[in-house]
Amino acid sequence: MAVKNGCNADLDERKAIFFPFAGALPNLPVIDGAACLRSQGGECQLCREACPVEEAVLFAEQEQVIEKTVGAIVVAVGAQLLDCATLPALGERPGADVYTSYAFERLLAQSGPTGGEVVTLRTGKPPAAVAILHCVGSLEGAQCDYCSEVCCQNAFKFNHLIRKKVPGAVIHHLYKELVMPGKDGFALYRAIRDDPASHFIRYPSLDVLRVEEREEGYAVAYTDASGVAGEVTADLVILCPALVPTTDTATLATLLEVQRDRLGFFAEQHNRLAPVQSTVRGIYLAGTCQSPMDLQKAMGQGMAVAGHILSELVLGERIEIEPVTAEVDAERCAGCWVCLQVCPYKAIHRDESGRRACVNALLCAGCGICVAACPAGVMRGNHFTNEAILAEMAGVLA
Amino acid sequence: MIRQQAATAFEPKILAFLCNWCSYAGADKAGVAQLSCPPQVRTIKVMCSGRIDPQFILEAYRQGADGVVILACHPGDCHYKEGNVHAARRQRILLRLLAQFGIEAARCRMDYVSAGEGEKFARVLTEVVEAVSMLGPLQWNTTD
């Protein structure tokens, strides 16, 4: 039974029993329940018969929900590429040789549909010209009003590899901005820039781009940043779509009660002082779920998170709580829940009676926002109590 | 003539609420840079501008302050995410209330000073002292 291989961007097919991807851990084949003939009432057991180890293929295994109590949660669900299928710049229907950066990455891979050979699907021959569209969706509109950070690096890597595999190929880069920061970025860019086979065209917005399928390949029509119209032809077009939050980021954020930023990514607690902490203590963020970033930064964040957790959750040791926290005078709390609404850290909940507020000192960051907000004046800001502040005021104004 | 002399000699009392993470450090910065800051200002540190209860400000006037300043982290930079948003909202509401008592907006200023902005710290305080000096001592007006 063969179905489209999502791992290779649907460019080839795989079996109903398959290895998810080269190097997957654990390196075991899995059965795709939806594709397996048995799930459709069939009696097939070809895979079991082919397997030399008895009882290694288990048909009875079911998905399980496992509940665990944990001391910390790491969110590292990554980002996804902007869906390009509906972009007007691509016309009615993106052609066979219009690839997203992900799909092209698979075309380059040894384990990809062509074993790493760069050929067009239309002709089976190497491309004579390639157009790479940078910034597709990025730097535009309210939702993608940012640079996706990895695309230029990615595009120049593609350029480098295409030229190695197809030495005669000409490469057109259409970009809004070129961003190659860091100690290695410029060297790669310079090598591509100084190569006579690379051409650069700056376009102001996707509105002025049109990818059209032609008899002999593709044409990318544009109006460049200085207003001059032009066209390049290519046998293969690569789009570098914006990195956007994954489809289930919103659901996950609601489930965890952590905030998202204006773009929909998981919000860090502070962009400089606490970049891997979510808005809730004990829930950490690593990688592109927080913001577009390259591998190096994502790795750095992962390690920072591991460090935070290992140093905070030491077996047998108590967690230290900052002394500056809020505390409710439960006797006098009116249960108006104003504090619950203003706390940025979800540190306040209803107590067992459901009538009074209660602060979780572990989650409280001690900002005092709830203290100022409590209309009954019964939320106490430890170390910054009303009495202390008023006495201080009386002192300095005397 | 006598009244005029009294007016020029008027030294306002200003109370400034400083956020621990920005303006309190900004004050330090101003000090290290040896910028001159108006001596009429007395400071109170809070962890975040969001801790400032509008009642503190009313109490400050009651105890003789002629003006109050709230210095918070820049929008988007609050250490606690949104404390400065709450502070700004409360200050705007308070200004409306103060207007009903005839208290001028210049006596209750909110501004944003980061930890690096020693110069802005000194400038804002100087401006407040000048503005309040022009207005003269605070007089409660409860007749309308």
Ligand SMILES: Cc1cc2nc3c(=O)[nH]c(=O)nc-3n(C[C@H](O)[C@H](O)[C@H](O)COP(=O)(O)OP(=O)(O)OC[C@H]3O[C@@H](n4cnc5c(N)ncnc54)[C@H](O)[C@@H]3O)c2cc1C
């Ligand atoms: C085409 C392309 C080329 C790139 N090239 C480069 C490059 O050359 N150099 C470079 O430095 N960077 C490159 N990057 C960027 C790099 O891929 C990212 O920085 C890196 O993958 C981010 O790692 P991550 O762990 O945050 O996310 P990911 O690697 O995306 O991992 C997220 C994981 O979470 C899983 N997941 C998602 N949702 C859930 C859920 N709800 N529950 C459980 N699991 C979930 C996903 O299946 C995935 O395995 C490239 C990116 C793209 C798209």
Ligand code: SF4
């Ligand atoms: S002090 Fe701040 S963090 Fe703590 S409970 Fe109140 S609002 Fe939440």
Ligand code: SF4
């Ligand atoms: S704001 Fe005050 S009175 Fe209202 S629920 Fe919270 S602690 Fe109780």
Ligand code: FES
């Ligand atoms: S921490 Fe400075 S205003 Fe909130």
